Amino acid sequence: MVETPQQEKIMKSLIKVEELAMFLFAGFLFLNTDFAWWWFPALLLLPDLSMVGYAIDNRIGAYLYNIIHHKGVALLVYVIGFTIEVLTMELAGIILFAHSSMDRLFGFGLKHADSFQHTHLGQIGEE
Numbered sequence: 001m002v003e004t005p006q007q008e009k010i011m012k013s014l015i016k017v018e019e020l021a022m023f024l025f026a027g028f029l030f031l032n033t034d035f036a037w038w039w040f041p042a043l044l045l046l047p048d049l050s051m052v053g054y055a056i057d058n059r060i061g062a063y064l065y066n067i068i069h070h071k072g073v074a075l076l077v078y079v080i081g082f083t084i085e086v087l088t089m090e091l092a093g094i095i096l097f098a099h100s101s102m103d104r105l106f107g108f109g110l111k112h113a114d115s116f117q118h119t120h121l122g123q124i125g126e127e
Helices: 005-031 041-042 046-055 056-069 071-084 087-105
Strands: 113-121
Touching: 005 041, 005 087, 041 087, 046 056, 046 087, 056 113, 071 087
Parallel strands: none
Antiparallel strands: none
């Protein structure tokens, strides 16, 4: 069955609501840490440093970007930090998760190796 443009728009909206919920959940987790509130916004864009791989080539850039922006990696970092009681590692996991959710909310998905604009959510800039 082929989706109509209306159905596709509804699905994209549903995904954005889901990503917003995950971003807010990351904020909730952060608020239950002992870090000052300003650490959250101060660190939120730090995962984008992974784009430095694109200075080498698209394949390396996509690989590095996708590792840092993978929510499974974020959850693993958080759980390990929680388990071994390393608060900065918990914080890193929360920030990675929040950042990835925020990126997907704005349409920036995991990258294909051919182009930064080619993501698992479609082409960046297409609506």
